[in-house]
Amino acid sequence: MERFEDRTVVITGGNKGIGYALAERFVSEGARVVIASVDADVKEAAARLGGSDRARGVHCDVTDKSQVEALYTLACDAFGKVDISVQNAGIITIARVEDLTEAEWDATLAVNTKGVFLCCQEAVRRMRAQGSGGRLINTASGQARDGFIYTPHYAASKFGVMGLTQSLAKEVALDGITVNAICPGIIQTDMWDYNDRVWGKMLGDYGPGELMQAWVQNIPMKRAGRGSDVAGLVAFLASDDAAYITGQTINVDGGLIMS
Numbered sequence: 131m132e133r134f135e136d137r138t139v140v141i142t143g144g145n146k147g148i149g150y151a152l153a154e155r156f157v158s159e160g161a162r163v164v165i166a167s168v169d170a171d172v173k174e175a176a177a178r179l180g181g182s183d184r185a186r187g188v189h190c191d192v193t194d195k196s197q198v199e200a201l202y203t204l205a206c207d208a209f210g211k212v213d214i215s216v217q218n219a220g221i222i223t224i225a226r227v228e229d230l231t232e233a234e235w236d237a238t239l240a241v242n243t244k245g246v247f248l249c250c251q252e253a254v255r256r257m258r259a260q261g262s263g264g265r266l267i268n269t270a271s272g273q274a275r276d277g278f279i280y281t282p283h284y285a286a287s288k289f290g291v292m293g294l295t296q297s298l299a300k301e302v303a304l305d306g307i308t309v310n311a312i313c314p315g316i317i318q319t320d321m322w323d324y325n326d327r328v329w330g331k332m333l334g335d336y337g338p339g340e341l342m343q344a345w346v347q348n349i350p351m352k353r354a355g356r357g358s359d360v361a362g363l364v365a366f367l368a369s370d371d372a373a374y375i376t377g378q379t380i381n382v383d384g385g386l387i388m389s
């Protein structure tokens with residue numbers, strides 16, 4: 131019997147980057163997945179994961195409560211229930227404090243923090259009604275441990291994820307629902323390509339890839355992470371083996387941050 135056979139997993143931001151790697155891992159271990167994204171290719175990404183009996187792709191903006199409700203309704207209609215929900219969708223921009231716009235602040239908090247809350251809220255509603263427990267896993271960041279330069283809005287949004295994770299974990303513990311957060315470090319995705327380009331220009335005259343190479347030297351394991359590194363942690367937290375772990379925030383970063 132595979133670890134996630136008969137489990138349904140919702141993954142926001144599941145069409146690319148870390149989220150797609152999570153979806154691949156869950157499908158490979160027997161789960162049915164529903165991936166959600168604002169990107170146009172979300173249905174194609176789902177088709178790459180498997181047939182419609184295995185994976186569905188849903189266009190959903192996690193900042194919009196009615197779209198989030200529709201996402202979980204679709205998951206339940208397609209696969210009968212939701213057992214695991216991974217709040218992974220996120221955005222970042224990088225700007226000096228005087229240049230950071232109010233719109234950037236609002237959008238970042240809306241996607242990274244409110245979006246996580248809205249999905250947790252809807253997942254809890256379904257899981258409580260199902261009565262068989264569940265797993266919520268929220269993507270924070272190394273920036274929930276240690277705010278980096280030029281990203282106060284992103285750091286605030288990810289510290290917020292850690293706080294809401296702890297509060298919800300206490301509220302739903304007796305329902306058999308665990309709530310945990312993860313802090314990826316430097317993971318090779320489109321988001322990190324943007325970071326490399328923009329931070330690289332602002333912090334020095336770094337060419338493409340050079341800032342990442344420099345920062346990787348601070349990682350004890352001396353390599354950037356892959357989506358599959360994050361998937362190993364998320365699959366563990368979603369599994370029966372993690373039944374007694376809740377309200378925790380766990381780094382997955384090759385040892386970059388040890389607090």
Ligand SMILES: NC(=O)c1ccc[n+]([C@@H]2O[C@H](COP(=O)([O-])OP(=O)(O)OC[C@H]3O[C@@H](n4cnc5c(N)ncnc54)[C@H](O)[C@@H]3O)[C@@H](O)[C@H]2O)c1
Pocket residue numbers: 142143144145146147148149166167168169190191192193218219220221241245269270271272313314315316317318319320321322
């Ligand atoms: N890449 C890293 O080094 C790194 C490090 C720490 C944390 N993270 C976090 O991991 C998560 C995934 O990052 P990634 O590197 O794979 O990024 P990515 O840019 O490759 O993917 C981001 C995903 O979020 C989705 N998304 C954005 N806005 C959305 C919205 N309003 N509604 C629904 N979906 C939306 C996008 O469609 C995309 O699928 C993010 O929360 C990010 O903050 C990434």
